[in-house]
Amino acid sequence: MRKSLTIGVAVLAIAATSCARRAPVVDPIPPGPTENIPPAQEVNPVTGDVEPIELPAAQADLVAKAGSDTVYFGTDEYNLDDASRATLAAQARWLLANPNVRASIEGHADERGTREYNLALGERRANAARDFLVQQGVPLARLLTVSWGKERPVAQGSNEQAWAQNRRAVTVVVR
């Protein structure tokens, strides 16, 4: 744990240093015609809150610049491996460079678990990713967490390859 934290900080330090050598470049979110910035959302009368809205163009920018919006987990596990930490570190840099959006960190489980346990497992995964982003300097107030349990698989098969793709935490850029 401590070791990876040191690496993450080191990466960030290097990035900050290299940014300092050139003129600072802040990539704005391209407000292309495909991006519908939704108007101010209504407060839902039942929940008392506003639903976070996805921002597809910003999401595409995150994927392009950070490499991926998704990290993966072993069966029944929620610890981050080296690849996950590198991806999340890159996501953190993007989030710090794009302060006008928030992120919903969304944890998922594969179908080979019972429904309610998988909801808990998805939350553990989302939380693990969120905690790492916070360690990377992203303000906690900009990060939501959601567990989808096994309800939103991306891969439809009932085999190890599909299940491996579904055990994941996705960083969803939201308004």
Add this chain to the structure above:
Amino acid sequence: MFSKLAFAAAIAASAAVAQDAPPLEVDVVGGIDAPMSIAVPSMATSQAVETAAGNTGMLGNQVAAVVASDLRSSGLFTPIGPDGLNGYPYIEATAPAFPRWRGSGAQALVSGFVEARPDGRLTVGCYLFDVTSGRELARQGYVVGAAEWRRAAHKCADAVYSRLSGEGAFFDSRVVYVAETGPKNNRMKRIAIMDADGSNHRYLTEGKSTTLTPRFSPDGRRLVYMSYLGRMPRVFVIDLATGTERLLVPGRIMTFAPRFSPDGRTIIFSMAQNGNTDIYAVDANGGPPRRLTATPGADTSPSYSPDGRRVVFESDRSGTQQLYMMNADGSDQRRISFGGGRYASPVWSPRGNLIAFTRIAGNFNVGVMDPSGGGVKILTDGWQDEGPSWAPNGQFVMFHRTNQGSGQTSLYAVSINGGRARRLPTPQDGSDPSWSPLQN
């Protein structure tokens, strides 16, 4: 074997109207050898009259069809009719022509009548006879609104079933479940309610937000369930009469796995924060949640004992999902599952004598154990069977089965005495079934 034993005991025990006789207690072990053959001809009417639910003659046939279907679904009976059987005149409802029925091979006979009342309601009479001796074993009468004729049929089937098996009633009940459709990666899920035989099916939510794990309140008037409304998994309570929906715990906090206490006053549920899931209880009308578990494990799927004093739940605090017991205030938590495999989604029988669960040992199967954790008996053999729910009489367990690959889900019911699980047809796929208590 079982059917003759119960039947002989029923005849010996009943002297007068069976409603006054004490219920027979019959222990059935290992499934039913030979279902009892029982004749269910169309019920009679003194005068064929149009009602809001149709002609009373037609209703006589429909009521008998529902009774026969219910009895067949219990696995204890082979009903004959109403199709293929001639009817009988009104006076024979209470005085059957037994020579005719003895010739049919039926051991028992359900007869009755459907009458229109001046106020537009229906009177339904239901009589159970032992064909060999000609003795009346049970009689019941019901007055129902015309639109509720099915409930009279279910109550008649319950009277027959209870009298002959010694078990409690369960046909006059409803099921709430999650209706599913669409491919695995774009599933629509919404709450649906139906009678336990699949009739009177209606959708309760639109499906814009995924909904999961609905449960009835003990009085059948409210539901508690989990929804992703607002892109957050949270527990909601809905009043079925008014449709009013309320967030159980205010704010953007993840809550799930909700159930009512047996007295309907408390809702127990899981809350997840900062990577940890614990069990909480809260007054059903709102208020501050009381924390019941506080371990780093994922604690979920709580279920009250019928007397409301204890709670069985699942936790992975030992490293794998296992079943635990605690008092309703959270004290004295102890593990009860020790067999091979992992154990999840426990549900306490309304009779208090068994706990149903999902066991994960390669495949996922539904089983029962006694509350001490012993007597584990696995009841199903699918690839992924999970999410058990008890019939009101504690004799049957409903669950959902997922097909490997396609992800299609279906509702099934299985007897605790063994035998093949029976599929409940639903308009779309179905999961997370919850069986209501008996209706009044």
